[in-house]
Amino acid sequence: MTAFFRMGGYAQYLWPAYGITFAVVILNIVWARRTLARARREARRRLAVRDEPVLHGEEV
Amino acid sequence: MSELSLRGENLHLWRGERHVLRGLGLEVAAGEVLQVTGANGAGKTTLLRALCGMLYLEEGRIVWNGVNVRDDMPAFHGALTYLGHEPPLKADLTASENLRYWVGLRRRLEPARIASALESVGVPGVASELVRTLSAGQKRRVALAALPLLSVPLWLLDEPTTNLDTEGQKLVGSLIERHIRAGGLAVAAVHHEIFVSPQHLRRLELSKS
Amino acid sequence: MSELSLRGENLHLWRGERHVLRGLGLEVAAGEVLQVTGANGAGKTTLLRALCGMLYLEEGRIVWNGVNVRDDMPAFHGALTYLGHEPPLKADLTASENLRYWVGLRRRLEPARIASALESVGVPGVASELVRTLSAGQKRRVALAALPLLSVPLWLLDEPTTNLDTEGQKLVGSLIERHIRAGGLAVAAVHHEIFVSPQHLRRLELSKS
Amino acid sequence: MTWTWFHRLGSPPHIYRLATRLTPWFAWPAALIIVAALYGGLVLAPPDYQQGDGFRMVYVHAPCAWMSLMVYTTLAVASAVGLIWRMKVAYAVAASCAPIGASFTAAALMTGMLFGRPMWGTYWAWDPQLTFELVLLFIYLGYMGLRSSFDDPQRADRASSMLAVVGFIDVPIIHFSTTWWNSLHQAPSVLRFGKPTIALPMLIPLLMMLLGFTLYFVAILLVRLRGEILRRERSASWLREAIVS
Amino acid sequence: MSGSAVLPAAEVRAVPSAFDVAVLALARDLRLAFRKREQLIQPLAFFAIVTTLFPLAITPRLAQLREVAPGVLWVGALLASLLALEFLFRDDAQDGTLEQYALSGRSLTWLLFAKTAAHWLLTGVPLALVAPLAAGALGAPAASLPSIIAPVAVGTLALSLLGAIGAALTLGVKRSGVLLSLITLPLAVPILIFGARATELAIAGESFVAPLELLGAFAVLGLTLAPLAAAAAVRISLE
Amino acid sequence: MSGSAVLPAAEVRAVPSAFDVAVLALARDLRLAFRKREQLIQPLAFFAIVTTLFPLAITPRLAQLREVAPGVLWVGALLASLLALEFLFRDDAQDGTLEQYALSGRSLTWLLFAKTAAHWLLTGVPLALVAPLAAGALGAPAASLPSIIAPVAVGTLALSLLGAIGAALTLGVKRSGVLLSLITLPLAVPILIFGARATELAIAGESFVAPLELLGAFAVLGLTLAPLAAAAAVRISLE
Ligand code: HEM
Ligand SMILES: Nc1ncnc2c1ncn2[C@@H]1O[C@H](COP(=O)(O)OP(=O)(O)OP(=O)(O)O)[C@@H](O)[C@H]1O
Ligand SMILES: Nc1ncnc2c1ncn2[C@@H]1O[C@H](COP(=O)(O)OP(=O)(O)OP(=O)(O)O)[C@@H](O)[C@H]1O
Ligand SMILES: [Mg+2]
Ligand SMILES: [Mg+2]
Numbered sequence A: 001m002t003a004f005f006r007m008g009g010y011a012q013y014l015w016p017a018y019g020i021t022f023a024v025v026i027l028n029i030v031w032a033r034r035t036l037a038r039a040r041r042e043a044r045r046r047l048a049v050r051d052e053p054v055l056h057g058e059e060v
Numbered sequence B, C: 001m002s003e004l005s006l007r008g009e010n011l012h013l014w015r016g017e018r019h020v021l022r023g024l025g026l027e028v029a030a031g032e033v034l035q036v037t038g039a040n041g042a043g044k045t046t047l048l049r050a051l052c053g054m055l056y057l058e059e060g061r062i063v064w065n066g067v068n069v070r071d072d073m074p075a076f077h078g079a080l081t082y083l084g085h086e087p088p089l090k091a092d093l094t095a096s097e098n099l100r101y102w103v104g105l106r107r108r109l110e111p112a113r114i115a116s117a118l119e120s121v122g123v124p125g126v127a128s129e130l131v132r133t134l135s136a137g138q139k140r141r142v143a144l145a146a147l148p149l150l151s152v153p154l155w156l157l158d159e160p161t162t163n164l165d166t167e168g169q170k171l172v173g174s175l176i177e178r179h180i181r182a183g184g185l186a187v188a189a190v191h192h193e194i195f196v197s198p199q200h201l202r203r204l205e206l207s208k209s
Numbered sequence D: 001m002t003w004t005w006f007h008r009l010g011s012p013p014h015i016y017r018l019a020t021r022l023t024p025w026f027a028w029p030a031a032l033i034i035v036a037a038l039y040g041g042l043v044l045a046p047p048d049y050q051q052g053d054g055f056r057m058v059y060v061h062a063p064c065a066w067m068s069l070m071v072y073t074t075l076a077v078a079s080a081v082g083l084i085w086r087m088k089v090a091y092a093v094a095a096s097c098a099p100i101g102a103s104f105t106a107a108a109l110m111t112g113m114l115f116g117r118p119m120w121g122t123y124w125a126w127d128p129q130l131t132f133e134l135v136l137l138f139i140y141l142g143y144m145g146l147r148s149s150f151d152d153p154q155r156a157d158r159a160s161s162m163l164a165v166v167g168f169i170d171v172p173i174i175h176f177s178t179t180w181w182n183s184l185h186q187a188p189s190v191l192r193f194g195k196p197t198i199a200l201p202m203l204i205p206l207l208m209m210l211l212g213f214t215l216y217f218v219a220i221l222l223v224r225l226r227g228e229i230l231r232r233e234r235s236a237s238w239l240r241e242a243i244v245s
Numbered sequence E, F: 001m002s003g004s005a006v007l008p009a010a011e012v013r014a015v016p017s018a019f020d021v022a023v024l025a026l027a028r029d030l031r032l033a034f035r036k037r038e039q040l041i042q043p044l045a046f047f048a049i050v051t052t053l054f055p056l057a058i059t060p061r062l063a064q065l066r067e068v069a070p071g072v073l074w075v076g077a078l079l080a081s082l083l084a085l086e087f088l089f090r091d092d093a094q095d096g097t098l099e100q101y102a103l104s105g106r107s108l109t110w111l112l113f114a115k116t117a118a119h120w121l122l123t124g125v126p127l128a129l130v131a132p133l134a135a136g137a138l139g140a141p142a143a144s145l146p147s148i149i150a151p152v153a154v155g156t157l158a159l160s161l162l163g164a165i166g167a168a169l170t171l172g173v174k175r176s177g178v179l180l181s182l183i184t185l186p187l188a189v190p191i192l193i194f195g196a197r198a199t200e201l202a203i204a205g206e207s208f209v210a211p212l213e214l215l216g217a218f219a220v221l222g223l224t225l226a227p228l229a230a231a232a233a234v235r236i237s238l239e
Helices: A002-009 A011-051 B043-053 B068-080 B097-104 B110-118 B136-150 B168-179 C043-049 C071-079 C095-104 C113-120 C136-150 C165-180 D005-010 D012-044 D051-084 D089-121 D128-150 D153-167 D169-179 D200-232 D238-243 E009-013 E018-035 E037-057 E062-094 E095-102 E108-138 E148-170 E177-203 E207-239 F009-013 F017-033 F039-056 F062-094 F097-102 F108-136 F146-169 F179-202 F211-239
Strands: B004-016 B020-030 B033-038 B059-064 B078-085 B154-158 B185-189 B199-205 C005-015 C018-029 C033-038 C060-062 C081-083 C152-159 C184-188 C201-208
Touching: A002 A011, A002 D051, A011 D051, A011 D200, B004 B043, B004 B110, B004 B185, B020 B033, B020 B043, B020 B185, B020 B199, B020 E009, B020 E207, B020 F009, B033 B043, B033 B110, B033 B136, B033 E095, B033 F179, B043 B154, B059 B068, B059 D051, B059 E148, B068 B078, B078 B136, B097 B110, B097 B136, B097 E018, B110 B136, B136 B168, B136 D153, B154 B168, B199 C152, B199 D089, C005 C184, C018 C033, C018 C060, C018 C184, C033 D128, C043 C152, C071 C081, C071 D051, C081 C136, C081 E095, C095 C113, C095 D200, C095 F017, C113 C136, C113 D005, C136 D153, C152 C165, C165 D051, C184 E108, C184 F017, D012 D051, D012 D089, D012 D200, D012 D238, D051 D089, D051 D128, D051 D200, D089 D128, D128 D153, D128 D169, D128 F039, D153 E148, D153 E177, D169 E148, E018 E037, E018 E108, E018 E177, E037 E062, E037 F062, E062 E095, E062 E108, E062 E148, E062 E177, E062 F039, E062 F062, E095 E108, E108 E148, E108 E207, E108 F097, E148 E177, E177 E207, E177 F039, F017 F108, F039 F062, F039 F108, F062 F108, F062 F146, F062 F179, F097 F108, F108 F211, F146 F179, F146 F211, F179 F211
Parallel strands: B033 B185, B033 B199, B078 B154, B154 B185, C033 C184, C033 C201, C081 C152, C152 C184
Antiparallel strands: B004 B020, B004 B059, C005 C018, C005 C060
C-alpha cells in the first residue's frame, strides 16, 4: 500500500497532479450548479416583475 | 409613404434587473416633436438610446417610414442624429474643428456654414478655441450647432437644454421649431417646457416602474 | 466674529486670454444664499472655483469669518463643500459606498444616516446599486445627499439642479433652505429660480466680458 | 420539412427541456468510466520501461490537455454557428464552454509542469506546444474578459464569438506543433492518423479517461447551458414552467 | 414630400464619399495627436525607456546585449504599439466620438481603416525610425543599423491591423483597459517571433528576406482582411 | 453662534482621526480594485505577458534565458507597477475624487500614504508572489525561487513610494500619462539596478543581503519622506 502511494518515487509530482485535476473536476460541477441556481433565482425575480400590470406608455 | 414617420410598437427593455420599458408605444410624424417626460430614472435616456438602436430591445419594433429599422440599420442611422447627456466633443480640438470632423462624416461643409452655425447658437467667438477651455454651456451650444448642419430629418435629443442659460433654453426651442417646420421630426427628453408652438408638440409621460 | 461670513473683495482672474472676473466683490452671511447668475461663459464656474481656492486669483482676497483664507487654507476647506458640474461619484462603487467614503473623510457616519439621506433626496432604492447603472438625475441626487451629511457651514454649488426633474429642482431648494435656516450659508450658480424663501436669497449677476 | 430538427435545435425551450433530461445520461456514465479508468491506470497498468510509475501522470495530464483543445473546438464551432445562423442557443453553448475550458487548460499546464519536472528535469520550457498551450489559456481569458465587459448579452455574444473564431488557429498549432517542430514534448501517440503507438494495457485506461472526461464535459455543459438559456430568455411563458420544475 | 426640406436634393449630392470620410477621420486623428503632443511621444518614450532600462538591469556587456537586442527591441515595440492603440480608441469611446461614428450610417470599414492608418503613422513609423538607434545602443554593429528599419516598419503595420480588430471588438466596452492587450497579444505572437528573427539576422549581417517576407505576408493579409473584420466586429458590438 | 447648528459640538467630536481617514481611503481603493477586477489583474497580466514574450523573442534556451532573467523580471515589474500607478491616480482625477480630497481640509499626507499603500498591496505584493513563477519559467533553479520574493516585494514598495511623488506632481495635469513615466523612471534606476543585482545573486544561489539591504534603505527612506513630499507636491499643483 505504501508502495502504491510512493509511486516509485514520483509521488511528490504525481499526487499533486491528480489532486489538481480532480479539484478542477469537482469545482466545475459546483460552479455549474451554482450558476444554474443563480440564473433560476434571477428568472424568478424577472417573472415577478413581469406579472405586474403595464404602468406607463400612455400618451398625454 | 412619402411622409416621414417614426413609430415604436410594444417596446420592452430591461436594464440590468429593471424592466424599464414595458410595452411602450409611440408615434411621431413629420412636423412634430415628441417631448418625453418622466421622473429621474423613469427611462427617458433608455428610450432614446433604444430608438436609435444602441440598446437591444427584448420585444417590440421600431418602424421608420413604414420599415422595421432592423432591416436597414445604416439607412436609419443616416437619417438620424442622437445627442446624449454628454456633448460628443473632442476636448483638444477647437469648436469649429469639432464640427468639421463630426458633421463632415455625413455632409460636405463649407467653413462659412460652420461659422454661421456657431453664431446662430450664440457662441460666435469660440470657433477657434479649444473645447477644453469652454464653459459647460458653451460646449452644449457648440454641440447644438451641429444639429442644423447635419440636415438629417430625425433628431433624438436627451436633455438638450442642460447647462444652458434661459436664453439658451429658448434657443433650443427655436432650433427644434425651425427643424420641424422644415418637415423634420424630433424626440426630446426635457424636464421643463420646450419653447415650441403647442400645435407641433406631443407629450409622452414615462412613469417609474 | 462668531457670525459666519464669506466675503470676496476685488477679485480679478484670467482664464487663458480672457479676463473673466474683473474686480468682483461679494458677500454672504450666515442664513443667506447667494445666487450667482449670468449667461453661459459669464464666469460662474470660475468664480466658484476661485472661491474655494482651486483657481489662482490675480488680485483680491477671499475672507472667511474675517480671516483671509490664504492664511489658513485647511481650516477654510474643512468648512466648505464644493459640488461642480460633474457629481464626484465613483462609477464602480454603490451609492451608499460612495457616500460612506466621500463623507467619511470628514465625519464619522452611521450607515443608517446614509440610508435616510438617500431617502430624503428621493432615491431610497439605489443605496446598493452601482453608480454606473444610475440615470443622470439619480446620480445628481446621490451627490446632493452628501451635502447635509457633511454638515459643513459653507456650500458652493455649481448648477446643482442639472439633470433633475421638477420635483428634484424643488428638492434642491428645500435642501438649501434647511441648511441656511440652520445657520449655514451657500453660494449657488443656478440659471432658473431657486426655490427658497425670498428673504434668504441674494443675487449676483455676472455680465459677460 | 427536413429542417425542422435544425429549428428545434435552435429553440431555447426545447433545448432547455432536452438538457434537463439528458444530463444524468452523461453524468453517471462519466463518473463510472472515470473511476474504472483510474483503477486501470493507477493499479492495473504496468510501469513504463522508461518513465517508471511517473508515466501514470498521463492519465490526468492527457485528459486535461484533451479537454482544453476539445472544449475550445466546441466553443469555436458553436460561435461560428451562432454568427452564421444567428442561433441563440449556439451562443449559449459557446458561453458555457469558456469557464470549463479555461479551468482545464490551467490544469493541463499545471499537470504538465508536474510531469515535466521528473521527465525533463524542468518544470517549464519554451517549447512551441507548451507556449501555445499557455497562449490558449490567454485566449480563453480574453474571451471571458470580453464577454463580461459587455452589459448587453447579445452584443457580448457576437463580439466574443468573433474572437473565438479568430483564436481557433491556436488549436491546430498546439496539436501539430510536436510534428512540425521537433520538440521536447511527446508527439501525439493516441490521437494520430494511423495506429496508436503505445502498449494496450496502458492505452485502454487512457482511452477510457478521454471518453469519461468527454462525457463529463457534456454533462457540465448541459447544466451551464440551462443557466445561460434562462438568463437570455426573458419573455417566454415557458420560463415559469422551466423554473417550477 | 415634406422630408425634402430637411434633405434637399442638393444636400444629398453633398454626401462625401467613403474615401473622403476616411481622409477626414485620418486628418482628425493626426491633428489631435500633434495637438496632444504627449500622445505622440508616449510610444517613443515608452520604447526608449524599455530599451534603456534593459541594459541597466542586465549586464552592460555589449556582446551579451547584442544577443538579446532583437527581443528587447520587439517586446518594446509591441508593447508601445499596443499601449498607443488603447489610447487611440479609449479617448474616442469616452467622449462619444465612436458612438457618433457608429450612428453616422457611414461605412465603418473605411473609418476604422483610417484609424488604423493613423495608429501606424503615429507609432509604427516613429518606432521604425528610432529602432536603429536603440539597436545601436544595444550593441548592434553600425553597418547593420539601416536594415533594422524595414522589419520594424512592416511588423508594426501588421500589429496595427491586428490591433484594430481587437480594438473594434472592445469598442462597445466602456472600460477596455487590459482587455485589449489580453485579446491582441496572444494573436500577435507570430509577428513577434518572425520580427525578432528578422532583426536577429539583420544584426548578424545575414539576409533577413525570408522572415521579412513572412511579416509582409501578415501585413498584406491584414490589409485585406483586418478592416473588413474590424467593421464586422464594430457592427456586431454596436448593432 | 448660529454656526453651531451646522456644526454642533457633537459633530465636531465625530471628526475622524487622520489615521481613520487613511484606513478609509485604503479600504476604498481596495474595494474598488476588487470590484473592477481588470484593475486588479492588469499589472499581473502585463507582467505575465512581458515575461512570456521575451523568451519567444530571444531564445528558448533556458541557459541563456537565465542570464537575462533578472532584467526581464525587473523591467516587467517596473513597467507593471508604473502603469498601475497612472491608472490609480487618473481615475480619481477624472471623476473628481482627488478634488474632493484636496478640498476636504484633511491632511493630504495621510490620504496619499493610503493611496500608495493600496498601490503596493495591489501591484507590488501580487508581483512579488508571481515573480518566482516567472523566474522559474525563465530557467531559475527551483531552489532559488523562494528567495526571489523578498527583493521584488521590497523593491516594489520603494517604487510605489517613489511613484507617489511623481503622481502627486502630475496631479494637477489632466492627462498625465507619459509625464509620470518620464519623471519617475530616471529616479527608479537605482532601485532597478540593485533589484536586478539581488535577483541575479538569488538565482545564482548566492547571498543577496547587500543589495536587499540597499533596497530596504530606499524603502525606509521613501516611507519617511515620500508622503511628505507627495503632499507638498499636491498642495503645489492644486494651489
Ligand atoms: C507544461 C508542460 C506541458 C504542457 C503545457 C503539455 C501540453 C499538452 C497538450 C496540449 C497535449 C495535447 C496534445 C494534442 O492532443 O495534440 C498534451 C498531451 C500529452 N502530453 Fe503533455 N504537456 C506538458 C508536459 C508533458 C510532459 C512532461 C509529458 C511527459 C513526458 C507529457 C506527455 C504528454 C502525453 C503522453 C500526451 C498525450 C499525447 C497523446 O498521446 O496524444 N506532457 N500535453
Ligand atoms: N481652462 C480655461 N482656459 C481658458 N479659458 C477658460 C478656461 N476655463 C474657462 N475659460 C473661459 O472662461 C469663461 C468663463 O467660464 P465659466 O466656466 O466660468 O463660465 P460659466 O459662467 O460657468 O458658464 P456656464 O453657464 O456655461 O457653466 C468662458 O468664456 C471660458 O471660455
Ligand atoms: N447600465 C445599466 N444597468 C442597470 N440599470 C440601468 C442601467 N442604465 C440605466 N439603468 C436603470 O434604468 C432606469 C432608467 O434609466 P434612464 O437613464 O433611462 O433614466 P432617465 O429617465 O433618463 O433619468 P434621468 O432623468 O435621471 O436622466 C434607471 O432606474 C436606472 O437605474
Ligand atoms: Mg437620462
Ligand atoms: Mg459653469
